[in-house]
Amino acid sequence: MRREPTRPTAAPSTTRFASAPTSTASRSVRPRITDYTVFAYLADVxxxxxxxxxxxGKRLVQALLDHPDMKTVxxxxxxxxxxxxxxxxxGFRAEGRYMRLDRS
Incomplete structure (x- = not known):
């Protein structure tokens, strides 16, 4: 189900963590800013x-891009x-340090 682009949201950012067998956190990723509809700024990979x-890192980014809450972004x-x-x-395109992915 696609959400309406004009629908505002105040939902907190999604954080995903994965742990190593020793329970020491080894990786994390989250969209820092997102409306869960059109836009997400990926931070803290x-x-x-x-x-x-x-x-x-590849598995973590893929999991975030595939996450059901982020499918409409x-x-x-x-x-x-x-x-x-x-x-x-x-599929991200580089422009200096800035990178962008547009998917439909």
Whole structure:
């Protein structure tokens, strides 16, 4: 069901965490600002250095993009200084540090 773009929302941002077998948080991601209808600003994608190189960031971003609450979001944006290649795999386009994904 597609939500009406003009419908306002005050819902809090969604945070997703995943834990390593030792229960030490190894990664997290959340849309910092979103109306859950049209726009989401992706922030705080974190994979601890000792956990990198195992596809955790890819799985986390994919899970967020596929999350049922986020399926209607058609415009995604984020800022990164070093992870352009990660987001380009999902269709984000780079403009300097700023990246944008438009999906219909």
């Amino acid at each position: 974190i994979v601890w250095p000792e956990r990198r190189g195992h596809g955790l 058609s415009h995604w944006s984020l800022t990164t200084s070093d992870a352009h290649s990660l987001y380009q795999k999902f």
